[in-house]
Amino acid sequence: MFLRHRISISFALLVLFAGKSAFASQRWVSVTTSHFEMYTTNSEKQAIRALQVFEQVRYFFLQNSKNKQVPEGRVRIIAFSSEKDYKPYRLNSGAFAYYLPSRERDYIVMQDIETDHHQTAVHEYTHLVVEHAKMQLPIWLNEGLADLYSSLEPHGQQAMVGRPLPSRIGTLREQKWMDWNTLFAVGHDSPFYNEREKMSIFYAQSWALTHMLALSPAYMPKFSQFLLTMANGTSTPEALQHVYGKTVLEISKDVALYVQQTSLRAALYNLTLSQADLNARVTELSDFQINLALADLLASRKETRLEARRRLLALANQNPQSSEAEESLGYLAWQEDNGPEARKHLSLAVERGSKNSRMIYDLAGLEQAGGAAPQAVIDLLQKVIAQQPNHNDARIFLAQLETERGHYESALAAIATIHTVQPEQAFRFFSVAAYSQANLQHLEEAKSLAERALQYAKTPAERGQIEQLLESLSRASHPVTLAANPDIGKETQSADHLLAPSEPLPTLLKRSQGLPRVLGRTKAFECGQGVFRLHLQVGSREMVFGMGNPQDVLVRNVKDLQWSCGPLSPREVTVVYEPTATAQLDGTISELIF
Numbered sequence: 001m002f003l004r005h006r007i008s009i010s011f012a013l014l015v016l017f018a019g020k021s022a023f024a025s026q027r028w029v030s031v032t033t034s035h036f037e038m039y040t041t042n043s044e045k046q047a048i049r050a051l052q053v054f055e056q057v058r059y060f061f062l063q064n065s066k067n068k069q070v071p072e073g074r075v076r077i078i079a080f081s082s083e084k085d086y087k088p089y090r091l092n093s094g095a096f097a098y099y100l101p102s103r104e105r106d107y108i109v110m111q112d113i114e115t116d117h118h119q120t121a122v123h124e125y126t127h128l129v130v131e132h133a134k135m136q137l138p139i140w141l142n143e144g145l146a147d148l149y150s151s152l153e154p155h156g157q158q159a160m161v162g163r164p165l166p167s168r169i170g171t172l173r174e175q176k177w178m179d180w181n182t183l184f185a186v187g188h189d190s191p192f193y194n195e196r197e198k199m200s201i202f203y204a205q206s207w208a209l210t211h212m213l214a215l216s217p218a219y220m221p222k223f224s225q226f227l228l229t230m231a232n233g234t235s236t237p238e239a240l241q242h243v244y245g246k247t248v249l250e251i252s253k254d255v256a257l258y259v260q261q262t263s264l265r266a267a268l269y270n271l272t273l274s275q276a277d278l279n280a281r282v283t284e285l286s287d288f289q290i291n292l293a294l295a296d297l298l299a300s301r302k303e304t305r306l307e308a309r310r311r312l313l314a315l316a317n318q319n320p321q322s323s324e325a326e327e328s329l330g331y332l333a334w335q336e337d338n339g340p341e342a343r344k345h346l347s348l349a350v351e352r353g354s355k356n357s358r359m360i361y362d363l364a365g366l367e368q369a370g371g372a373a374p375q376a377v378i379d380l381l382q383k384v385i386a387q388q389p390n391h392n393d394a395r396i397f398l399a400q401l402e403t404e405r406g407h408y409e410s411a412l413a414a415i416a417t418i419h420t421v422q423p424e425q426a427f428r429f430f431s432v433a434a435y436s437q438a439n440l441q442h443l444e445e446a447k448s449l450a451e452r453a454l455q456y457a458k459t460p461a462e463r464g465q466i467e468q469l470l471e472s473l474s475r476a477s478h479p480v481t482l483a484a485n486p487d488i489g490k491e492t493q494s495a496d497h498l499l500a501p502s503e504p505l506p507t508l509l510k511r512s513q514g515l516p517r518v519l520g521r522t523k524a525f526e527c528g529q530g531v532f533r534l535h536l537q538v539g540s541r542e543m544v545f546g547m548g549n550p551q552d553v554l555v556r557n558v559k560d561l562q563w564s565c566g567p568l569s570p571r572e573v574t575v576v577y578e579p580t581a582t583a584q585l586d587g588t589i590s591e592l593i594f
Helices: 001-025 044-064 083-089 117-131 139-150 166-174 178-185 196-215 219-232 236-244 248-260 289-300 302-318 323-335 340-349 357-369 372-386 392-404 406-415 423-439 445-457 460-474
Strands: 029-032 035-041 077-079 097-100 106-110 154-155 158-161 267-270 283-286 516-526 531-537 539-548 554-556 572-578 587-593
Touching: 029 044, 029 302, 029 406, 035 044, 035 392, 044 077, 044 117, 044 158, 044 283, 077 117, 077 289, 083 106, 083 289, 097 117, 106 117, 106 539, 117 139, 166 196, 178 236, 178 248, 178 323, 196 248, 196 460, 219 236, 236 248, 289 302, 289 323, 323 340, 323 357, 340 357, 357 392, 372 392, 392 406, 392 423, 406 423, 423 445, 423 460, 445 460, 460 516, 516 539, 539 572
Parallel strands: 035 077, 077 106, 539 587, 554 587
Antiparallel strands: 029 035, 029 283, 097 106, 154 158, 158 267, 516 531, 516 572, 531 539, 572 587
16 A cells, blocks of 8 residues: 555656646746736736736626626636647647536636637636526527627727627538537537537637527527526527517528627726726746646646646655645545545645635535534634635634534624625524524524525525525514524523523525535436435436435525426536435435536
């Protein structure tokens, strides 16, 4: 076993040194603006110009999208300067650039940043915006939107969107068109999405249909409604019929006529940025920094994680006091659903002085899921809050833990500075505040908070819990201890002082903190005799998750999800689950995020 370990490390060092020699003659720099950082071997002037385009595009989406969902942290762009250097990191043979989300950050990876290729950069950033808006769109529409907005052209204080893409027009004129129903069904594994010779017509038709729906006078007024309908999981033919009252055949005839026009409509939008957003800072990157960044990039893809692990272990060996290498190893283990290994490496990163508040918060969730003592989790959350006082998720998490321990005043103190919450935080925030106030016998305040919590309850279980609390509060004529658990409302003996709750907070209040999650595509829903199981295709593996009452499962980003027994059409979903010890199940579903 020891010999095998030595061989693995030696091989990793060999890989690392090989990579280092490949880039030794190149000068890597980091160019940073307010919302982006670029690691590149291109010239500083090229990099700064490219980042200014990214900032303009970000501002466009921020100002013109209804939900204002753009990334808060800096997006990292890895920009090579040649096809040779880019090739080991390329997603597929047809991908000149691509967007890649990971647990730690968002990446955009590019072969180069020549001015002629800025459209490709905008295309990939559009994918990032769609991802952060939590819009689960079919591939054709996702790519069609990315192509549409890739034409964004800043003109002083305005930006134009919708200029026809010559390459797409040429493809539509020269190649035989796909069947539209085939196009609508294209998935991530389809040849039309991965093989260069087949991709062009798929992208061209997707662009043409999206352009017509978004900008033509006949379709534009209902395009927002169409997007919402699609984001709610409706099939494309059904959405077209529902929103526009047209069949696929009728739409296909309209598209064919649309692209034959001598001119196509574009749209103008106001675009004003502050100079501070456009200013850039340039710094040299060390060998360690660039090798770590490239290893992180490899770690974000399942196909290259083994290579990433080899490189990261070598870097950790060479830099035994580095917190960064341990962070990367921890996130890699987490992506592989190896909680104990993730906790080990992330804990080492904290011991070595990491100030990464996001990482420390993630570690707190993992530690709680792994059964760590509450105080250990609380200590981590307090580190996060000390570094980032406005980290609302950390404050709500801390308040939940304090409430479980019966420290109600400490719980309220943890969330006292929170003045606004996001919709996804609201139920947890108002619930934990209501429980704490109730146990402190501040019944009127508890009632008001519980009513607010009820407004944000998403499942029957959540609503039932708060309704029980409100019922208990309304009939309370003497001090009672209210336990924040599914049996809420029971009175306990003691009128002189409050007791700690006899049970911990209910699972539904803790579900999002540290539970494992996996991204896959729906395959089948098994139901019968009170048994409900969701089959999920995760890469080449099929996973099976159980659930109690499907109506009690928290479902995000889809309204009124309807379950049907039997095979399901492939649909991307993240399953948040509680692990089980049975051979038949991989876990019990806590949350579904579409």
